[in-house]
Amino acid sequence: MNSRQQIILQMVIDQGRVSVVDLAKATGVSEVTIRQDLNVLEKQSYLRRAHGYAVPLDSEDVETRMMNNFALKRELAEFAASLVSNGETVFIENGSSNALLARTLAEQKEVTIVTVSSYIAHLLKETRCEVILLGGIYQKKSESMVGPLTRQYVQQVHFSKAFIGIDGWQPETGFTGRDMMRADVVNAVLEKGCETIVLTDSSKFGAVHPYTLGPLARFSRVITDDRLKEEHRTQLQRDGLQVDIVACPL
Incomplete structure (x- = not known):
């Protein structure tokens, strides 16, 4: 050196x-x-x-991860934002694609965003968007709230849609996460029975991580890019999920 x-x-x-x-x-x-x-x-x-x-x-800085495949994640966020109506209250989980979605929604629509991500809350501080940041144990590297208190807060608030990030998916395992406490928060959201949407790039499909997000029947749809393998798309649809494909920017 x-x-x-x-x-x-x-x-x-x-x-x-x-x-x-x-x-x-x-x-x-x-x-x-x-x-x-x-x-x-x-x-x-x-x-x-x-x-x-x-x-x-x-x-594990969210902003750093956001810059990876930024153009693609921006397209995914734009599509996801089109599914949200003015006046809706939506839950947006941690992650770089979700952070871009939150910023897009705040710029385009009158919505209330419920989140466990302190990064997302900070990102929206200069916008007119109403933000509800749920409390709990502060996980410093992910800038996210986790733990039993966070689970209790999730149970106490109401939202019509939830946008979730994942770390992996395989046909045998369904959706999985790499962090136990963040997976627990996602599962608390799934228990509420609202429309739950996975927002992720296609690189996560085919990977597997230790902690289950599910059961699969609690997810409604997947938004991802056109690099998703056809057999994976077919399996997701067979499992009852709507799959929305966004073209990768050239």
């Missing part, structure tokens, strides 16, 4: 998320050179790259 790469790594560790542009300015080299340095550092497992940024390996 040369001296410039050491500076880059230290900036990423200190700041958590640094753009290629800022790294180029700080080190006095071109953005092309910075990208080459980042490739080297990523291969050596010092950091990882995320659409024009460098982030620490353990970053």
Whole structure:
């Protein structure tokens, strides 16, 4: 690791998320050179790259994840927002696609958003949108509320639609999540029996994680992109879900 790469790594560790542009300015080299340095550092497992940024390996920052496949996630959010009417109260769970949906709704419609995501609540602070942030244990890395208190709050509020993120899906397991406490919150939402919509890019299909989200019959529809495998789409429809496909931006 040369001296410039050491500076880059230290900036990423200190700041958590640094753009290629800022790294180029700080080190006095071109953005092309910075990208080459980042490739080297990523291969050596010092950091990882995320659409024009460098982030620490353990970053779960919602904004960082939002920048991955941003154009696609924006299209998914636009489609999801079209399903919500003025005056509705909707639940929006944690995650980058859901954060974009919340911002899109706040910009376009008069709605009330119920969420467990402090990131989403902060994102909407300058909008006219009514926001209900449910309490609980603050999970710092995901910027989300979890735990038995959050489950109780979910039971006490009412909403007509719920938009949920997932970490995996396979025909044998249904929808799954990687975090036990966040999965418990999703399952509390599912128990309310409202229209529940999975909003996710197609990369999650075919993966499996430890914690079940379900049962599957409590989900209403899936919004994803056109990279979804045809056999996965067919199975989801066979299981009774409406599948909405959004074209990937070129």
